[in-house]
C-alpha cells in the first residue's frame with residue numbers, strides 16, 4: 110500500500126524517510142518517531158476524508174512547516190500525496206495529491222482515497238476490553254479495543270464463519286477455554302464471556318480473564334477481520350503477552366500482511382505497522398530483517414533505518430540473538446543515556 | 447525413561463520427540479514445563495542453568511539439545527578425538543558446556559548411583575532443522591552438499607529456501623509448521639538410517655549420543671521420586 114514516507118519538520122522527524130513493506134516492526138527508544146509515523150498515517154486518513162486539493166490549485170504551503178510525502182505501491186505507484194501546512198500553527202492541514210491527468214488519474218485517486226480512509230491504529234487496553242459495550246458500537250474495533258464485546262458479538266451474527274475461525278484459534282492459544290459467548294448486562298449493554306473447557310463449561314466474564322488472554326483475543330479479532338482495513342498500525346504489539354506466545358502474535362499479524370501464506374490468496378493484504386519494545390518479539394524476525402525498522406534519535410532529531418540495510422547483520426547474528434544485539438546498542442534504536 | 451528436550455519451538459520439539467523415540471526404540475516421558483531456547487548463542491548461555499536445574503530438581507535421565515549450524519563449522523570426525531575441541535563447532539561447544547557443568551555438580555539427592563549425571567544428546571541441524579525434514583524427499587539436501595557449498599563459497603540452498611521447500615511459505619503458522627514437521631519425520635517410520643546417511647555429522651552425533659543412553663537406561667531407577 111504505502112511504499113515510503115518522507116518527513117520534514119514533523120515532530121522529531123526533521124528530515125527523515127522510511128520505506129515500508131507489507132509487514133513492519135518498528136523498534137526504537139521513546140521519542141524516536143515510532144508513534145509519529147503512526148500519527149502521520151492517521152493524519153493522512155483524516156485529511157483524505159476532506160476534499161483534496163490538486164497541486165496547481167494550492168497556495169504555497171508554509172515552507173518552515175511540517176511536510177509529509179507519501180508514495181504508494183502498485184496500482185497506485187503514479188500517485189503521490191503530500192500533507193502540508195498553510196497556517197502558522199505547524200499542523201498539517203492540507204492534502205495535496207499528484208495523480209496522472211484525466212479521468213483515469215481521478216479514478217486512481219478515488220480508489221486510493223477509499224483505501225486510505227480505512228487506515229486504523231490501535232493501542233489495546235485490557236481494562237477497556239474487559240468492560241461491557243453497547244451492542245450498536247460493534248461495527249469497527251475501537252483504537253483501545255474498548256468495544257471488543259460488541260465487535261465480536263456483531264461478527265458472530267454477520268460473519269459466522271470468520272467468527273468460528275477466530276474462536277478456533279482462541280481455543281488453540283488459550284486451551285483452558287472452550288469458546289466465547291455474550292450476555293446482556295442489566296444496563297442494556299453486552300458483555301463478553303469465555304466458556305471454560307473444564308468445570309462443566311463455567312462462564313467467565315471478560316473482567317475475570319487474564320490480561321494476556323484479552324490481548325491475544327484483541328489481536329485475533331484484528332487478524333480475522335472479514336473486512337479488514339488497508340493499513341493496521343498496532344502500538345506495543347507485545348503488550349501483556351507472555352514471551353513464549355509472541356510467535357502467535359507475529360503469526361496473527363503475518364496473517365494480515367501475507368494472506369497467500371495462510372492459503373487465502375483471494376483476500377487483500379493488509380499493511381501492518383507494529384511497534385514493540387520486546388527483544389523476544391524482535392528475535393522472531395531474525396530471518397526477515399527487511400521487516401524491521403529501527404527508529405533512531407540523535408539529539409532532538411529522529412530518523413529511520415531498515416535492519417536489512419545493516420551490511421554486517423549476518424555476521425553479527427552468529428554472535429548474538431537479534432534481541433540481544435538490539436539491547437546492546439550496536440544496532441541503534443536505543444535511548445541515549 | 448524421562449528426558450528433557452531443549453528446542454526453539456514447539457514444532458522443533460514435536461519433530462525431535464519422534465526422532466528421539468525412533469533412535470531410543472522406546473517411548474519416554476518428558477519434564478514439564480517444556481524447555482525453550484532462543485537460538486544460538488542463547489542455547490549455549492542458558493545450558494549450564496538448565497543442566498543444574500535438571501540435575502537437582504528433576505528426575506530427567508538425559509537432555510536432548512539440537513541447534514542449527516547456520517553458517518558455522520560442521521562437526522567432523524577429527525573433532526571426536528580425545529581432548530579435541532573446535533571453538534567454531536556448535537557440537538563441540540555444547541559438549542564442552544555439558545562436560546564443564548556436570549563435572550562441578552555435587553551428587554543430587556534422589557539420583558541413583560548408577561546415573562548421577564544427566565545424559566547428553568547433542569545434535570546439529572545443518573544448516574537448519576528443515577533440512578532433516580526434507581531427508582529422503584529432496585535428495586539435493588544433505589550435509590555433503592552444504593559442506594561443499596561452504597568450501598566453494600556457493601551454498602546450494604539458504605535457510606529461507608529450505609523453509610519454502612518444507613512449508614510452501616517462509617512464514618508458516620505454528621500449527622502448520624508443527625504438522626509438517628511431524629509429518630516429514632514420521633516418514634522414516636522408526637528407521638533413521640537415511641537420516642544418518644545424509645546427515646552423518648549433525649544427526650549422526652545425536653543418534654550416537656542417544657544410543658549410548660540405552661545401557662544407562664537399564665540401570666535401576668532413582669530411589670526417591672523427583673518432579
Ligand SMILES: [Zn+2]
Nearest residue numbers: 521525535538
Ligand atoms: Zn565439533
